Amino acid sequence: LAGILTSDGGAILEVLSNYLAPKGYMMPLDLGAKGSCHIAGNLSTNAGGLRLLRYGSLHGTVLGIEAVLADGKGTVLSVGMPGGRAGALRKDNTGYDLKQLFIGAEGTLGIITGVSILTPRLPTAVNVAVLCVPDFEGVRRVFKETRIALGEILSAFEFFDQEGLDLVLAHTGQKAPFEGEPAGGRAFYVLLETSGSNKDHDDEKLGGLLEHLLESEIVSDGVLAQDETQVASLWSLRESLPEAAGKLGKVYKYDLSMPVKDMYSLVEEARERFKAQGLDTDGSIKATVGYGHIGDGNLHINIVASRWDEKIEQAIEPWIYEATAARNGSISAEH
Amino acid sequence: LAGILTSDGGAILEVLSNYLAPKGYMMPLDLGAKGSCHIAGNLSTNAGGLRLLRYGSLHGTVLGIEAVLADGKGTVLSVGMPGGRAGALRKDNTGYDLKQLFIGAEGTLGIITGVSILTPRLPTAVNVAVLCVPDFEGVRRVFKETRIALGEILSAFEFFDQEGLDLVLAHTGQKAPFEGEPAGGRAFYVLLETSGSNKDHDDEKLGGLLEHLLESEIVSDGVLAQDETQVASLWSLRESLPEAAGKLGKVYKYDLSMPVKDMYSLVEEARERFKAQGLDTDGSIKATVGYGHIGDGNLHINIVASRWDEKIEQAIEPWIYEATAARNGSISAEH
Structure with a gap:
């Protein structure tokens, strides 16, 4: 379910995503900062981001690295990189897996100059919904029901609080996704995303879940993106949060x-x-x-x-x- | 999509699977040797097995280990284990990720005595099919079409050759899965498995794929398991291979x-x-x-x-x- 991408450490995450998309693949990680962050930095900080739930951590998806060690001699370490002895293989158990230590080492062991990484297939169907939930306990209930109903197509489950939503709406001038105030004025919001290979199947699974959550009053309101523009605008409610906080x-x-x-x-x-x-x-x-x-x-x-x-x-x-x-x-x- | 299991290093893989199943979870790895292998040994050898395609490598799914170091002093290293400082968390980036070095180290660094590992949800629908393919190039074509058609529900894609099938049939006395001989007497066999959350959707995806592969003559014959017994008997064609070879x-x-x-x-x-x-x-x-x-x-x-x-x-x-x-x-x- 994955190809393999090899790139320089300095490549921008979003550039890599855009390079892969027409080929039908995607990066296994996604962050709000994708437009400026470098893949080497993502590895050094072991960035998790919005897709970890689905595609797992970098410890599992990174197949190889090339790094200049911090030993004052400019020693180059190359593990699992094409052109090296073994090339980028999905499985290779020769010797200790030294590359793992560089993931999350914050650059203290050396500078990552090259990366080989598994790239999952780009989904052909993506759905996004934002739900309004009366309390945090409700968020956990929604998560439980969602894992059962959406199974293998669930690709993101994010939450933010009322204070966060207010901040974003004030900052962006965007319209609130729900009409009227939630009961008591303090609600929680869940953004969930599905990524799958069959739109009809995914719509049916998500539609069934939303109906159940509304009927059983686990959520008080919900909105489902109808097109790409709405997908982007719902995601921006969550992704604009750090920026909105910074402006305040x-x-x-x-x-x-x-x-x-x-x-x-x-x-x-x-x-x-x-x-x-x-x-x-x-x-x-x-x-x-x-x-x-x-x-x-x-x-x-x-x-x-x-x-x-x-x-x-x-x-x-x-x-x-x-x-x-x-x-x-x-x-x-x-x- | 995953719970977290903590166990002793000496636990048998199959015992852990059986413990998790009634709770709705499963181990992220599966091997023919599951009835006798220990989870600590799986980590030390970085076992991949039949589910790696879907759930990824142990480098991504193991959250913590406890090990007695091979330093002659019996030093105990505990990383990411509950009861330790941080407990078993899905994300923890404090310090170097030392546990990664023990995965695949073949016991040379120490003996693993405890494991904390992500356990995916047990699928509610499982389908298994075995296909007969005229040549190895065809196996690759089937893999390509399968990844597109089955997407996120594909959980295994195994192949074996005619010589392997002959060996297993002679050893087990099992009936051949297909009537008649393949053209030229030398074919390849693909076993594919889907694991999903909605049986109707999975049946539709798999049925569509099989129809397409047969019609376009990429595969010459195919059999789809109709019940649990047939699932087991199709899997045994692949899993009995090492045993059948050992008997010969x-x-x-x-x-x-x-x-x-x-x-x-x-x-x-x-x-x-x-x-x-x-x-x-x-x-x-x-x-x-x-x-x-x-x-x-x-x-x-x-x-x-x-x-x-x-x-x-x-x-x-x-x-x-x-x-x-x-x-x-x-x-x-x-x-």
Whole structure:
């Protein structure tokens, strides 16, 4: 289900995607920053992104690397690259798998100059829906039902909170995807995407799921993209979030990994903390937004402050690291 | 699309599968030896097996390991295991990913005593078909058409040759899956499996593919399992191969990785070589069988000899390593 792409380390992720598309293949990872990030940087930070749920981590999809070691001698290490002894093979178990250490090493071992990577087939049918869910527990229920109903075609399951949506709508001037306010004014939003090989089958699976979720009142509202333009506009609700936060103020960003059930209580604890310290009423903290990849147990929390400030930072750290550890989480999910 | 399983290193693969099945999950790898192999051994050899095409390599699915290092001090290394600092998280990028080095290290770095691994959802619909294809080039064509038509539900694509099928039928006493002899008496066989979440959709995709392949005469015959018993009996055609070879004589086994297009010429070259040296007519070599995982570019070649013999070995090695290298292959695909 995959071809193999070999490229220079400096290639831009989006350029590689565009190169593969007419050939019927795609990159196994996708990020908001795809227009500017380099594939070597994606490997060095072990970027996960929006497609990890479906295509897995770079540890599984990268077949080879070429790197200049940080040994002061410019030694070149080439593992699993075409032109090397073995070429880019899907399977090769000779020796230790040294290339794995470079994935996520943040450049401390050397600079990646070449990459060989598995590229899945480009899907012929893509559907995107955004759902409005009354509470975070509901997000988990939607995830459970979605995994069963959509099975192998589910390719993204993202969530963001009301504060995140408000931020994006104010920033982009986009129309809200739902009419009227959600009950209590505080809802959660789920963006789900399917990628498959048969449009009729995928439509039927997704249609059945949406009907079930609405009827059983697990979700309060939902919108399904009708064309490519709407696919892009629904995705932008999620993808514009970091940009919208950046426009509002200085953003303290954290990228955390933890069991899904404990994910959102961390955002709520942060808000209570800032409130108790008066940081929200005095305008120091303008927004606290939670979003991320539910399927991967990956929470992005963006705390938007009016300025870089010692006092604000002390309200966040080391508390946020302790709160993550208390939830058996990791403070470095992706980057 | 996956839960997380934590187990002792000594757990038998099949026991883990049976433990997960009632919970709706499965192991991301499957091997003929599942009834006796230990999960720690699967990791140490980086076993690929029958599901790699769909669920990817252990480098992507293993989240954590616990190992006793081979440092003579009994040092225990625990990375990404629950109870450790971070627990079993889908994403964790703190520090170097040391666990990756143990995957495929053949036990040289230490003994794996615990494993944490992603477990995909058990499919609710499974279909198996075996196709008869006139030549090896046809196998590649079938693979290409299959990837397009079955897309995300394709879970196995195995091939074996006429000599392999003959061996299995003689060994098991099973009836041939097809009536009559293939044209010229030498055909290839493809076993393909789909795993999905909606039986009607999967039946429609697979039915459409088979009809197309038969009509366009890319395959000369095909059989689709009608029930669980037939699924097992079709799979046994492929899975009994190593056993059938072992019953016939002493087996020189090689597990090679190379570009698919050059795969079978290596088997043919071996046969010609044995013929030129008179090793087939004098009964030294009883069969030369090629089979393997087309999707992974992984060829198993089994050379069945009447006895372990210096002369026979010299006819095979180092030629087979040179022939693999000449095809840009690797001599250690899996084990």
